[in-house]
Amino acid sequence: MPDAEQLLADALAAARATDVRQAERALDRLVVADGPAVDAALLTRLIRDLGRLWPRGWQPIDLDRIAARRLxxxxxxxxxxxxxxxxxxxxxxxxxxxxxxxxxLGARWGGDAGWLDRRAEGDRISALRDAVDALVLVEGLPPIAVLRPPPGRPAVASRPVTPTGSRMLDRVRALLAKAESTTFPAEAEALTGKAQELMARHSIDTALLDAAAERPDQPSGVRLGTDAPYAAAKALLIQEVAAANRCESVWSDDLGFATVLGFPADLAAVELLHTSLLVQATAAMLRGRAERHAGSGRAERRPGSGRRTKAYDESFLNAFALRIGERLRAATATADQEAAQERGDDRLLPVLAARSDAVRERVDQLFPGVTRHRLQARDAAGWSSGTSAADRASLDVGAAPRAVRRGR
Incomplete structure (x- = not known):
């Protein structure tokens, strides 16, 4: 009988193929083989394959995100x-x-001996199938942009967040928490706008401080999930928030995330705002959907109603993202103007321009093959309601969604 390593290799090859019967037969041979030897072979290969991901750009949080989608x-x-x-x-x-x-992630390890049986919950066959599927996923992942030096390589030194910056982020979190909890759209908009202004001013202060530093920061990146449903609309929201905070975003739709590139203080702003705005947009979308159904007087499910709801939701979220982007950029522009008046254009504007150039250069390095994906607005009511939810004072049903940049 082949050894455990060969049986595992056969099971992996069969799982990658399309012959279900062959895959089940290969799995059966793993089941009846020597359990400790199979577990050891699985663990050895898993540790090896995981270690190969980090130099290829993957981070533990990225792997967990895609595993939740595919396993x-x-x-x-x-x-x-x-x-x-x-x-x-x-x-x-x-x-x-x-x-x-x-x-x-709560990753923990209880020892090598019997590690798979501890996770089998009495069903070793299913546990083996899950382990094989996990290995197939890990071994099939493509290289992605390396955003941080992986383990084993020297880290790039960056300045820690100052106490002033920490206090500012705490104030922003408090404002966004209030925006998420209120049921009054105008109040949510005002609170979110104030949060953006605070972060824009902090970004300016950080940029000026960095320009005078002996070792200035360099653009880095984060990845934000764009899970279904409405992944494209979520990617658009990330792109709009990123643009308002001097960052660039590229969507990898097949992998379920958007990569945001920028300077550290700006990336922190994008993460905070995006998380809050996604909560606000979802809540507003559900309220708008309920009001729409109540207004029609037909709460019962009808043929095609699911497709109409999907079109409404997508249009709502696209409109919300675009209108929010406009308002956030306006808040940033106001902060820039005020800072320029205080410090003088000759000092501030060249610094901000140089940082924008550095971010765009980083995008070109990491994503040379970026394309654009144009979004569609299929439901006028959803578009109008989404725009209204983002800013009650401005309704613009006729505007067209912009393109979302796609890459890997």
Whole structure:
């Protein structure tokens, strides 16, 4: 009988093919083979394959996101815990952000012996299938942009967040929490606008401080998930928030995330605002949908109503994203004008222009093959309602959604 490594290789090859019967036969041979040997072979290959992801741009949080999309829940949990096992093999130095992500994911390891049976919940066959599927996913992931030096490589030094910056972020979080909890759209808009102004002023202060530093910061990046439903609309919201905060966004729709590139203070602003605005947009969309149904007087489900609801939701979210983007950019422009008056154009504008150029150069380096994906507005009511939810004072049903940049 072939050894465990060969049986595992056969099972992986069969799982990648389209012959379901062959895959089940290969899995059966794994089931009846020596359990400890199979578990050891699985763990060895999992640790090796995970370690190969980090130099190819992947981070633990990225892997967990795509595992949740493509694997059964147990397979995703298996990969999450496998990260903790692989952490033991990491060459020094291991950057703090890597351990922070593992802690955020709750990755843990209880020892090598019997590791798969501990996760099998009495069903070893399904656990083996999930483990094989997880390995197939890991081994098939493509290279993506390297946003941070991976474990084993020297970290790029950057200045820590100052106490003043921490206090500002705390104020922004408080404003956005109020915006998410209020049921009054005008109040939510005012609170969000105030948060944007605070972050824009902080961005200016950080830019001027950085320009005088001996080792100035360089553009870096974060990835934000764009899960279904309405992934394209979520990518558009990220793009609009990024543009208002001197960042650039590229959507990898097949991998379920958008990469946002910019300077650290601006990236923090994008993450905070995007998370809050997605909550606000979803709540407003559900309220608008309920009002629409109540106004029609027909709450019962009719043929085609699901398609109409989807068109409404997509149009709503697209309109919301575009109108919010306009308002956020206006808040940033106001902050820029006030700062220019205080400090003088000759000092501020060249600094901001240089940072924008650096971000665009970084985009060109990491995403040379970017294309544009044009979004459609299929439901006038959804478009109008989404625009109204973003800004009650301005309704512009005829505007067309802009393109979302796509890449890998």
């Amino acid at each position: 059964a829940p147990r397979g995703a949990r298996l990969l999450r815990d496998g990260l903790a096992a692989q952490r033991r093999e990491q060459p020094d130095p291991v950057p703090p952000w890597f351990d922070d992500q593992l802690a955020e």
